[in-house]
Amino acid sequence: MRLIASDIDGTILGHDGLISTRTVEAFHAAAEAGIDIVFVTGRPPRWLDPIREQIGHLGTVICSNGAVTYDLGTDKVLASHLLSWDTVEQVKDIVAGLAVEPYFALESLAGLHIEEGFYGARAPAGRAVIVPQVLTADMANGGIIKMLAVLHTGSADEFLELVTPAVGPLLAVTHSAPDLALLEMGPLGVNKAVTLAEYAAARGIDAADVVAFGDMPNDVEMLGWAGAGYAMASGHPQALAAAALQAPRFEDDGVAQVIESRLAALRLA
Structure with a gap:
């Protein structure tokens, strides 16, 4: 050891x-x-x-x-390892076409960017309140390191199984949320x-x-x-x-x- x-x-x-x-x-x-x-x-x-x-x-x-x-x-x-904005847009469209009312966020080296509806009724306990916004290409300037997608119904396992066949060739898709249908998507091969x-x-x-x-x-x-x-x-x-x-x-x-x-x-x- x-x-x-x-x-x-x-x-x-x-x-x-x-x-x-x-x-x-x-x-x-x-x-x-x-x-x-x-x-x-x-x-x-x-x-x-x-x-x-x-x-x-x-x-x-x-x-x-x-x-x-x-x-x-x-x-x-x-x-x-960073994500391109083109990939983010492509994946966002794919997930939106597969799931009902997904919401997205981007984790960058400059901070977290969330869109309206991402948190739903949940408050980010113990963390600063983040103002919802529209996700835009200029967020890539901070270096996007992770894309997040959430559903406010169902489980993370079900969400993962739904989107992985389509998103897997573009991004590494996984999850670590035991009680929330939240997916974490990062650079392919990482x-x-x-x-x-x-x-x-x-x-x-x-x-x-x-x-x-x-x-x-x-x-x-x-x-x-x-x-x-x-x-x-x-x-x-x-x-x-x-x-x-x-x-x-x-x-x-x-x-x-x-x-x-x-x-x-x-x-x-």
């Missing part, structure tokens, strides 16, 4: 926005043992405060499902595993020496790539099917349990 790669939401971070003391201590122990730590998330760079403030991580975070590599210590983008593999290779670390944790469909490729990919027992069925290993439930500090066990095994080796 030379590198630990962990998803954030539902894996180490709860709906209350907190990371358990046991989990924080497990990551600290791993870092003290000389193990590289990288967090790999669907979150954009501006939503990484829990990692900085609760764990004290100031290293690399792979954001937006692999589209952005970010240095948390300097608050700088190290690398990014996912958490692709960018994590690049990160590991730059440090001379083989996949066999990587321990990865995740819980949702956007973690599937990463869990399959890592030498020890752990799906949370509380995770999505697709994540559980993709991973060779299973960590205890999030509610039971599953990530911490696995890290503690592996560190103990290293000390005995």
Whole structure:
């Protein structure tokens, strides 16, 4: 074990926005043992405060499902994969032709742009209120890193199954929302595993020496790539099917349990 790669939401971070003391201590122990730590998330760079403030991580975070590599210590983008406005428009038309009343948003390096109706009756809890707008080509000037589509009925699994055959040749389509029909669409060929593999290779670390944790469909490729990919027992069925290993439930500090066990095994080796 030379590198630990962990998803954030539902894996180490709860709906209350907190990371358990046991989990924080497990990551600290791993870092003290000389193990590289990288967090790999669907979150954009501006939503990484829990990692900085609760764990004290100031290293690399792979954001937006692999589209952005970010240095948390300097608050700088190290690398990014961007979407073209032409692709955004094409995908928007396709999804609108397949689903009833989809609403869209764009995540860019400059911020989040949402159109009227995207949030519906939901308020973005704990985050600044964003003024709805019409999505326009000038938003590409900030570097679009993710396209979001939401339905206010149905499930994310159903929405994913509906649009993937048509959108899959244009964008990488996934989801990480357990209770909302929200799709995340990023640059074609880019996912958490692709960018994590690049990160590991730059440090001379083989996949066999990587321990990865995740819980949702956007973690599937990463869990399959890592030498020890752990799906949370509380995770999505697709994540559980993709991973060779299973960590205890999030509610039971599953990530911490696995890290503690592996560190103990290293000390005995």
